[in-house]
Amino acid sequence: MSLNLEIDNVDLKILSILTEDANMAYTEIAKKCYVSGGTVHVRMKKLQEMGIVTGAQLKIDYAKLGYDIIAFLGIYLEKSSMYSEVAEELKAIPEIVSIHYTTGIYSIFAQIICKDTKHLRSVLHDKIQNVKGIQRTETFISLEESVVRPVKLEAIKPA
Numbered sequence: 001m002s003l004n005l006e007i008d009n010v011d012l013k014i015l016s017i018l019t020e021d022a023n024m025a026y027t028e029i030a031k032k033c034y035v036s037g038g039t040v041h042v043r044m045k046k047l048q049e050m051g052i053v054t055g056a057q058l059k060i061d062y063a064k065l066g067y068d069i070i071a072f073l074g075i076y077l078e079k080s081s082m083y084s085e086v087a088e089e090l091k092a093i094p095e096i097v098s099i100h101y102t103t104g105i106y107s108i109f110a111q112i113i114c115k116d117t118k119h120l121r122s123v124l125h126d127k128i129q130n131v132k133g134i135q136r137t138e139t140f141i142s143l144e145e146s147v148v149r150p151v152k153l154e155a156i157k158p159a
Contacts, residue, residue, distance in 0.1 A: 006050070010035060011043055012153045015053070019150035022056050062113050069114040070145065073128070074106035074138040082133035083107060089131040095123045106138070 013033050017024060026040040033040065047053040062070075077086060083101050090096050090110060098111040114120040120139075128137060 006046070007052070007156070009155045010039075011047060012155060014040055014043055015047070016153050019153075067113050067115050069116060069120050070142040071112050071114065071120060072140040072142065073108075073110045073112060073124075074140070075108035075110060075128075076105075076135040076137070077107040078133050078135045080107050086131055086133040089133075090128070093123065093127045095119075095127075 010033055014029055017029050017032055025037075026044070027037040030037045030040045044053065075086075077083065086108065087099055087101070090099055090108070093112075095112045095114055096110050097113055100109045101107070102109045112120070112123060114123055120141075124137065124139065128134065
């Protein structure tokens with residue numbers, strides 16, 4: 001793993017804390033890292049400028065809002081060289097929440113969230129199947145999500 005030499009263990013500790021609770025105030029993070037709140041602010045700005053921190057996300061329980069279906073789609077393309085064009089078309093479908101260019105039998109693996117099976121069928125039939133370049137899809141409905149977590153960041157060992 002190649003790390004930018006400008007990243008140190010304080011940066012990694014700040015990131016680890018924020019991956020557990022992105023709402024934590026910089027002053028609280030500072031206490032846990034034994035630095036000032038200003039240091040945390042400066043470090044976060046640096047991490048954003050380096051492109052390591054690209055934003056923050058709000059975690060929503062979609063089921064509580066009536067979106068009861070999480071499905072994964074294995075997408076076969078007519079030609080793998082069509083990935084960029086197909087991905088752009090898929091980005092326009094609001095129910096698709098992630099798109100991955102993959103190795104293996106599928107060219108694309110995507111995750112979609114729908115209200116129910118009727119909504120899922122509509123998204124598949126009326127939207128996804130109409131994207132030029134998609135040969136066919138395989139749908140996998142998630143019955144339960146057991147783990148969602150960030151990667152545990154390891155401290156940088158001195159050389």
